[in-house]
Amino acid sequence: MSKNAELQARKDAATPRGVGVMCGFYADHAKNAEIWDVEGNRYIDFAGGIGVLNTGHLHPKVVAAVDAQSKKFSHTCYQVVPYELYVDVAEKINALTPGKHAKKTAFFSTGAEAVENAVKVARVATGRAGVIAFSGAFHGRTMLGMALTGKVAPYKLGFGPFPGDVYHVPYPNPFHGVSSEDALQALKGLFKYEIDPKRVAAIIIEPVQGEGGFNVTPYDFLRELRSLCDEHGILLVADEVQSGFARTGKMFAIEHSGVQPDLVTMAKSLAGGYPLSALSGRAELMDAAAPGGLGGTYAGSPLALAAAQAVIDVIAEEKLCERSVRLGDQLRERVNGLKSRVPHIADVRGLGGMVALEIMKPGTHEPDADFTKKVQQHALANGLILLTCGMYYNVVRFLFPLTIEDAVFDEALGKLEAALLHAANA
Secondary structure, eight states: OOHHHHHHHHHHHHSOTTSOOOOSSOEEEEEBTEEEETTSOEEEESSHHHHTOTTOBTOHHHHHHHHHHHTTOSOOOTTTSOOHHHHHHHHHHHHHSSOSSOEEEEEESSHHHHHHHHHHHHHHHHSOOEEEEETTOOOOSSHHHHHHOOOOTTTTTTTOOOOSSEEEEOOOBGGGTBOHHHHHHHHHHHHHHTOOGGGEEEEEEOSBOTTTTSOBOOHHHHHHHHHHHHHHTOEEEEEOTTTTTTTTSSSSGGGGGTOOOSEEEEOGGGGTTSOOEEEEEEHHHHTOSOTTSSOOTTTTOHHHHHHHHHHHHHHHHTTHHHHHHHHHHHHHHHHHTTTTTOTTEEEEEEETTEEEEEEBOTTSOOBOHHHHHHHHHHHHHTTEEOEEESTTSOEEEEOOOTTOOHHHHHHHHHHHHHHHHHHHHO
8 A cells, every 4th residue: 555545544534524635645845836745746836725835835934933933932822921023023014904004913823713803803893793795705614704604515514503693795706797886786785685784893805705716806896895884884804814925916915906904814825834814903993802802822823923024024025926926927828828729718817826717618608617627636647736716616726836936837837738738638
């Protein structure tokens, strides 16, 4: 029995099937955009731990920062014995998030925690309970995260009932027939038949949907949403967990629209592979909770904060926002060039390096999940790790490290092209 097969058998016996695992091989070591398994096979990583590795696997500056911190202390619990590093990184985040107003930042461990705490802050700051999210949204696997998430399978199956006072409206997606005006009217309709806007604490939206299919929220809709929130005293929360930290060519995707949110959630590439999330927002909102109302035993891990400090420096020093745009443009050009040979490619979209291609049956607007799976499987068999997403599992998304070497990136594009052509000719 091979080492991978042995580990797979042990995994099946020791861990629950509810933790879905895509790959049948097991990682041994990694560097930047490459992973080697326990049998020595090499893979180019276009998944990035689901958007966690914008600065790559084991960036030398991140490794050095964590190593240096590990020689000082690994944990005190910030709420018991605080440390300067927490304040340093909070100051950096406050300066980087949109807007010149006074801001404050709290740290947690996961994106779902950041979202939950955004709702907590919104509710205590406004004295209201209602929260509005969008179809296709993904905000985490906790009970409140699932309530906010706008996709049933696999995230919500069998786990209800979910927390109340959470409402959903259609996400503006012109490619799928929902205009900004349609979504806006649906939201206004919700205020008429479901919940008084004076009872709504927050509206949460991903500037670029992640799990929903890498859909870029129309800027006109974001601007109208901001106006509607201002009109009714509702807080606007930008979920930047997947789209933040240079992925879209800006530090945060919401910057493309010029809209300033009240609260911003972030995680994933914030700390280059270490578990860290953050909630940043207007100072008066972040101060609304009583002492002890926010935090957590591991919230703001010193090791993860050291990594985050290094990540922020690397993004600036290596100009990763600019590189994100360049790599994304190369990818879009390569895939668009295949449309005549692969008529299943219905749409190529995204911002910067946050790119996806949507696959439909040729000549129709019918999602083709089977073709999408064939592309993913052929790519994986030939050493390229790809992720799919979308409400109908027919979208291939790309989350390669922005630090990927040019030669490795070009090699990966060749593997992607081969997978698309293989699926088209199968």
